[in-house]
Amino acid sequence: MSSRTLMSALRGAFLISALAAVLFPLTWVTLASFKTPQQLNDPSLIVFQPSLINWSYVFEAGILQAAGRSAFVAGITVLISAIVGSAAAYVISTYKAGGSATRFGILAAQVLPPAVLVFPFLTLAYVLRVNDTLIPLIFAHLSFVLPVVTWFLIGFFDSVPRSLEEQARVDGFTRFKAFLLVVLPQVYPGLGAAVIFGFTLSWNDMFYGLILTPSKSAILPVAIAGFNTFRGVELGSMSAAILVAVVPVVIASFFIQKRLVQGISGGAVKY
Amino acid sequence: MGTVGLKSVQKSFGDTTIVEQLDLDFPDGSFTVLVGPSGCGKSTTLRMIAGLESVSGGTITINGKDVTHLEPRDRNIAMVFQNYALYPHLTVLENIAFPLRATKIPREAARQRAQEIADSLGLGHLTHRKPKELSGGQQQRVAIGRAIIREPAVFLFDEPLSNLDAKLRVETRSELLAIQRRLGVTSIYVTHDQEEAMTLSDRMVVMREGKIAQVGTPSEVYSSPTNVFVATFVGSPKMNILPGVLEDSTFTIESGHSWSLPHAHAGSVFVGLRPEDLLLVPDDRGHAVIEQIELLGPRAVVALRLSGVKLVSVVEAAELASLAVGKAVTVTFRPESTHLFDGDTEERVPTQVLQREG
Numbered sequence: 001m002s003s004r005t006l007m008s009a010l011r012g013a014f015l016i017s018a019l020a021a022v023l024f025p026l027t028w029v030t031l032a033s034f035k036t037p038q039q040l041n042d043p044s045l046i047v048f049q050p051s052l053i054n055w056s057y058v059f060e061a062g063i064l065q066a067a068g069r070s071a072f073v074a075g076i077t078v079l080i081s082a083i084v085g086s087a088a089a090y091v092i093s094t095y096k097a098g099g100s101a102t103r104f105g106i107l108a109a110q111v112l113p114p115a116v117l118v119f120p121f122l123t124l125a126y127v128l129r130v131n132d133t134l135i136p137l138i139f140a141h142l143s144f145v146l147p148v149v150t151w152f153l154i155g156f157f158d159s160v161p162r163s164l165e166e167q168a169r170v171d172g173f174t175r176f177k178a179f180l181l182v183v184l185p186q187v188y189p190g191l192g193a194a195v196i197f198g199f200t201l202s203w204n205d206m207f208y209g210l211i212l213t214p215s216k217s218a219i220l221p222v223a224i225a226g227f228n229t230f231r232g233v234e235l236g237s238m239s240a241a242i243l244v245a246v247v248p249v250v251i252a253s254f255f256i257q258k259r260l261v262q263g264i265s266g267g268a269v270k271y
Numbered sequence: 272m273g274t275v276g277l278k279s280v281q282k283s284f285g286d287t288t289i290v291e292q293l294d295l296d297f298p299d300g301s302f303t304v305l306v307g308p309s310g311c312g313k314s315t316t317l318r319m320i321a322g323l324e325s326v327s328g329g330t331i332t333i334n335g336k337d338v339t340h341l342e343p344r345d346r347n348i349a350m351v352f353q354n355y356a357l358y359p360h361l362t363v364l365e366n367i368a369f370p371l372r373a374t375k376i377p378r379e380a381a382r383q384r385a386q387e388i389a390d391s392l393g394l395g396h397l398t399h400r401k402p403k404e405l406s407g408g409q410q411q412r413v414a415i416g417r418a419i420i421r422e423p424a425v426f427l428f429d430e431p432l433s434n435l436d437a438k439l440r441v442e443t444r445s446e447l448l449a450i451q452r453r454l455g456v457t458s459i460y461v462t463h464d465q466e467e468a469m470t471l472s473d474r475m476v477v478m479r480e481g482k483i484a485q486v487g488t489p490s491e492v493y494s495s496p497t498n499v500f501v502a503t504f505v506g507s508p509k510m511n512i513l514p515g516v517l518e519d520s521t522f523t524i525e526s527g528h529s530w531s532l533p534h535a536h537a538g539s540v541f542v543g544l545r546p547e548d549l550l551l552v553p554d555d556r557g558h559a560v561i562e563q564i565e566l567l568g569p570r571a572v573v574a575l576r577l578s579g580v581k582l583v584s585v586v587e588a589a590e591l592a593s594l595a596v597g598k599a600v601t602v603t604f605r606p607e608s609t610h611l612f613d614g615d616t617e618e619r620v621p622t623q624v625l626q627r628e629g
Contacts, residue, residue, distance in 0.1 A: 166323050167356035169343040172373030172421070181372075185360040 026246070032239035040235050054236035063241050066223035070245075073134050073219060074202035077141040081149040081198050086191060089153035090179060094162060103154055106147045114207045117143060122211055132217055140208040145198040152197060155262070156190030157183070193259030196252045203249065220245050273334050273347070273424025273457045274299050275320060280329035282315050282481075289315045291481040293329070297425075300455045302448070306468035307478035308504070313461045314429060316478075320459060321427050322346050333424055344373065349418035350427040353434060355410045357402035357417075364389060364398035367416040374421075388416045408439045415447070419454060426451070428460040432467065444470060465505050469493065477501050495610070499617040502543045502610055508572055508583045511549060513542045514614065526578035528558050532606050539614025546572070548608035549584040557599035564596060577602060 032040060034050035091097040092106070118140065125136035160183055168178035184191075206221035213219055218226065224245060227238035253260070275297040282290040290312040297303050305313040318324035320331060322343035330339045338346050349370070357366050368385035376384075389398050392412045402410055411431065418426055431447075432440045448471055451458050462468055468475045469489040477484040477492060477500075484504075485497045496502035496510075503509045515524035517540045523529040532542070551559075551573065559577040571591055575582045582602065586594070594600070611620040 161354060161356065163352045163354055163356040164358065166321075166343075167350065167352060168358075168369075169323070170321055170348060170350045170427075171370040171417070172344045174342070174344065177373075182358055185358075 029239045029242050029246075032235055033243055035236055037236060054240040058237050058240040058244070061223070061226075061237070063220070063223055063244055066218055066220045067244055069134060069213075069217060070203055070220035073137050073141060074199045076138050077145050077202045078149070078195050078198040080138075080142060081146045082191060082195050085146055085149035085194070086153055086184060086187070087179070088150045090157045090183060092150070093154045093157035093160075094165070104151075106151050109147055110144060114144075118208060118211050121208070125212060132213055132215060134213065134217055134219075137208055137212045137219070140212055141202040141205060144205075145201050148201060149194045149198045152194045153187060153190055156187040160186045189259055190262070193256040193262075196256045197260060200249050200252060203245070272299050272455070274332075275425055275457060275459065276330075276332040276335075277316075277320070278330045278332070280316070280319060280331060281327045282312070282319060282324065283327045289481055290319070293483065295476065295483070295486070297457055297459060299457055302451055302458045302460065302471060302473045304460045304462060304468040304472035304475045305478060306462055306465055306475055306504075307484070309463055310480075311478040312481040313463075313478050317427055317429055317459060317461045320425070321348060321350050347421075347424045348427055349421055349423040349425075350429065351411075351414045351418050351431040353430040355402075355414040355431075355434075357410055357413055359402055362399050362401060363394055363405070363413050366402065366413055367420055370417060370421045384420060385416070388420055392416050407435050408443060411435060411443055412446075415450065419450070419456075422454075423456065426456050426458040428458065430462055431460075433462070433464070440467075447471070466507060469505070477504060479504075495619065496543075497619050499541055499543070499612050502612070506545060508546045508585065510610070511544045511546065511582045512612075513544070513580060513582075515540060515542060516614075517542075517611070524577075524580065526558075526580075528578065530603070532609065534606075534611060534620075536611060536620045540620065541612040541614060541617065543610035543612060544582075544604055544608065546583045546585040548604055549582060550603045550605075551575075551584055551586060551590075551594065552601045552603060553593045553598065554601040555599055557601040559600050559602050561594060561596050561598050561600060564591065564594065566591070575600065575602065 028043075031046070033054050034052070035045070035048065036051045036053060039045055039048050039051075088106075092102050098105075121136050121140045122131070125131040125133075130136055164182050164186070165175070165178045168182040169175060173181065204221070206225065209219040209222045210225065213222060220241075224238060224241045227234040227241060277293050277295040280290060280293040281288070293316060295303075305316060307313050315324055319326050322338070322341060322345075326339055330337055332338065333346055333348070358369060361369065364382065364385050367388055368381045371381035371384065386395070386398065389395050392415065394409065394412055394416065397405060397409060402413065405413065411434075414431070428447075432443055435443060444467060460468075460471060472489055474486065475489055475492055476486050479500055485492055485501045492501060492505055496505060499512060503512060513522075513524055515522055516538070517523075517532060517534060518537050520531060520533040521529050522532040522540070522542055559575045559582065561573055562576055562581075563574040565572040565574075566588065569588055570585055571588055573584045573586055573594065575584060584602075612618060613620055
């Protein structure tokens with residue numbers, strides 16, 4: 001066997017094991033969501049009569065409403081992040097605002113564990129009488145989504161020639177109009193990826209949700225955790241709820257994977 | 272229609288002065304080329320006129336109105352950048368029509384105007400393409416179309432031809448000149464290419480280290496450069512400069528060779544000679560040796576060495592028969608064809624060559 005075929009065999013084996021590592025839990029969760037509690041006692045059961053009992057229970061428990069709240073929080077968070085972040089990223093990229101440190105320093109907040117920030121958020125929410133609503137949660141999510149979206153976009157703006165903005169200004173437009181009509185359209189692909197990436201970050205967050213929206217306005221991850229009751233983990237229902245949370249993210253990631261790599265590598269990958 | 276005036280315009284970054292006390296007037300309809308080596312401040316000057324670069328001192332006027340601190344959009348100018356800066360997400364037609372979106376002209380009228388301009392530039396069949404689907408020359412023409420649609424007071428060109436290949440550059444150069452002549456819009460053009468400057472301009476401004484070295488028509492600058500820098504910068508191949516001493520109408524270089532040069536001036540000088548003014552006489556006892564011959568069709572560039580000094584001469588191809596690499600020649604010139612520069616200041620010595628007797 002030549003070294004070339006050995007290499008490709010090794011690569012194949014590695015990819016298959018990686019795929020298995022990802023697909024195994026997903027498959028297990030998918031199967032579990034269609035099993036009755038009795039069937040769940042036998043984890044090795046693969047062929048069985050599917051039941052929708054978990055799904056109907058999960059929908060009755062308001063999982064769709066929780067998903068709706070999650071989508072609302074993520075949507076508003078990402079909308080604000082896109083508007084503020086694209087403007088910030090352009091200024092950092094083009095005018096070197098704040099010096100070269102800003103480019104990476106903007107991610108400094110990510111170093112802090114969320115536990116440091118959550119208490120001030122909770123206190124503020126109480127004082128402003130908005131506790132257990134989605135408002136403080138949106139602000140909490142902005143604290144990590146906005147910097148990431150901004151950082152993500154800087155690399156995309158780096159590849160837009162400066163002369164485009166100058167040309168638009170000479171052609172009769174204000175700086176802002178030049179940005180809006182000429183510069184921003186050049187980074188639409190990156191902006192799209194940043195929006196989906198930011199949406200996923202917010203959608204996946206559980207920690208802030210657990211503390212800021214514990215009960216009546218619980219978001220999806222919190223609702224999922226709710227199936228871990230004092231009577232034990234309701235595995236079937238939880239599996240169904242997990243699928244509700246995972247499927248949109250998997251689909252979104254599939255569509256943005258290329259731009260995701262490009263954004264993270266600072267716009268260096270050409271498409 | 273427009274005039275542009277620069278009055279002691281200055282630009283500096285911290286302690287570094289880029290442009291120093293520039294005074295220039297651009298008459299209505301003129302085509303002025305700012306030319307100089309890189310870093311001479313020509314692009315900065317253009318960008319200050321455009322309003323893309325702030326001014327450290329002095330005033331800029333367009334049509335007599337002080338625009339020194341106005342935004343580019345309020346200056347009624349159009350600019351063509353070196354990379355054309357076409358909007359990649361817009362079609363050719365939308366690119367050309369884009370400046371009208373900043374005005375109150377209705378969209379349909381704007382599209383119609385853009386179509387007319389595209390037709391006049393030979394882009395009529397390409398109006399639905401995106402810029403990246405065009406060749407370099409076509410992109411260049413879109414950029415010009417976008418510049419002329421607003422009928423600005425002034426055109427600014429920042430090395431617009433340097434991204435084109437040599438053949439296209441020459442073609443586009445004459446097209447550009449024809450468009451400018453037809454529209455009669457005052458144009459300011461920046462280039463580092465002296466040949467471009469010579470062929471395009473009514474008037475060329477040679478710049479060096481942020482200062483004006485010489486202003487004049489191309490033929491004035493070519494025939495009487497004000498100093499050694501301009502003399503060697505303008506013209507190709509560049510002017511030969513021989514350092515030496517002028518005394519009693521005899522010019523002597525370091526190696527002892529001398530020529531008769533009837534001139535009232537005396538002292539240490541630089542004698543400048545255009546390659547075509549350097550005459551070569553085949554002579555086995557000649558003081559110069561031919562090092563290289565480059566044939567350029569009807570003419571040839573001959574590189575010589577005259578006791579350590581390198582010289583370049585341009586000769587007719589017919590004369591080549593008597594010349595060969597390694598052969599000795601005598602170098603002569605007609606005294607009237609020389610340019611004389613002071614040995615210390617490198618400035619042109621103004622006195623006329625004395626008339627030869629008889």
